[in-house]
Amino acid sequence: MKLDVLVVGAGFAGCVVAERLASSGKSVLVIDRREHIAGNAFDKQDAAGVLVHQYGPHIFHTNAPHIVEYLSRFTDWRPYEHRVLSSTDGKLYPMPINRTTINSLYGLSLDEAGIAAFLKSVREKRDRIENSEDLVLSSIGRDLCDRFFRNYTRKQWGLELSQLSATVAGRIPVRTNDDDRYFTDTFQKMPAEGYTSMFQNMLNHPNITLELGTSFQQVASRMQAAEIYYSGQIDEFYNFRFGLLPYRSLRFEHEHLPGTKYFQQVGTVNYPNDHDFTRITEFKHLTGQKHAGTSIVREYPQSQGDPYYPIPTPENQARYEQYKQLAAADKHVHFIGRLAEYRYYNMDQVVAAALNLMKNSLR
Incomplete structure (x- = not known):
């Protein structure tokens, strides 16, 4: 044929x-x-009728009209700005790291200039940025790196920060203001x-x-x-x-929680230092769906399985x-x-x- x-x-x-x-x-x-x-x-809709992303959260964002x-020829859109919290020492902090993250974590009350000065004081100078560890340490210093990045990377990639290209850590910004959106693109919506x-x-x-x-x-x-x-x-x-x-693969553990309006405050919560999974996503935040229960997914990185990353x-x-x-x-x-x-x-x-x-x- x-x-x-x-x-x-x-x-x-x-x-x-x-x-x-x-x-x-x-x-x-x-x-x-x-x-x-x-x-x-x-x-697809799960057994309870909640629209879920079978292979983990997919958040559409772009700066390209x-x-x-x-x-837009094939879909209408609903507004959605993704927000992520990261768990460290049993508390949740905005991710990417911003002014709120640093002030809350260290008990400070710095303004934007103060946050910029704080970051300058904790950065570790690198003459050359050769990998993700160089990039993170030269951007936010060792303590913030260890709390939010190092163990997450070990789980997600099965590698150390020092073994990964700087492009990996380079995807996540650091902010001196209170902007807690995960993305700052001009277009942030969901089909x-x-x-x-x-x-x-x-x-x-x-x-x-x-x-x-x-x-x-x-x-x-x-x-x-x-x-x-x-x-x-x-x-x-x-x-x-x-x-x-x-490739790095993932195992997805989906769960429906009947009678629970919302399981967490935002679409995704990262767990860099605890548990075998890296994050939990709650889909009703993403889709805006109204439902008496809620559905979540936990992501467990693994070396075998469908290729994702x-x-x-x-x-x-x-x-x-x-x-x-x-x-x-x-x-x-x-x-x-x-x-x-x-x-x-x-x-x-x-x-x-x-x-x-x-x-x-x-x-």
Whole structure:
């Protein structure tokens, strides 16, 4: 069987690519090895009727108007600004670290200038920033690092801060004001009917055929596609020729609490120093849903399981570069997305990359 385009993966990357190609007149087959669309952003009602994110919280935020304009074709939005608290010594503090965090933790009453001076006094000077530990210690000093970052990193990544690229810690800002929003992007909203509904609308095109529970290997033997857009693991595509690209996985423990209006004050609470899990998310904060009970999820990082986070170390990046060279020679195969590019993308970054790829491909 011949077709114009095969898209592997029905998450953000694959669905954007499929929609754009289908709208240009091409026939597109979208496959996914899972039994559902939307990738890790998949959401559904649990047994109690609460809308939950099956693979942990997905909070949409961006500063790019063209991404909002594009996705707004497929969904309405509800306002939501994500807030996170972090537990240390049995108390909860705003995360990212801000003026409230420092004043509450140390019993101070500093203004913004005072917080800036405090941080300057505790920072550990580094001539070169070579890893996440260098970045954190040079930004907030050792005590704050140990309370909020060091053990969380051990749990989340199975590595020390000193073993991780500075890009990991660089994702989390430090503030001298009282802004307790986790993100400061100009656009912070959630799909009004959920992510899965948005993806269904994206794939609702006469030129798109969808096959779920189907792997690339199953399709490759029976179909010939002029173009392939691949959003799976790039090392798997090349049969692990240069070895395995490691990923960090997660185990999700979902729980419904009947008769509990809210379990916690904010959408997510981090537990850097206690418990085997890293955080608890309560979905009613995210969705605005009204329900007599509430549903939460605990996240337990692990080394085995579905791939979620590329592990950013120099060794892993060097191995990826070998696969990238192979990919550059495959002119009819295009690699897009977090797994295919071995990159820690945010959702809006995946959409931007996919739209940019389509802009160049459809000229």
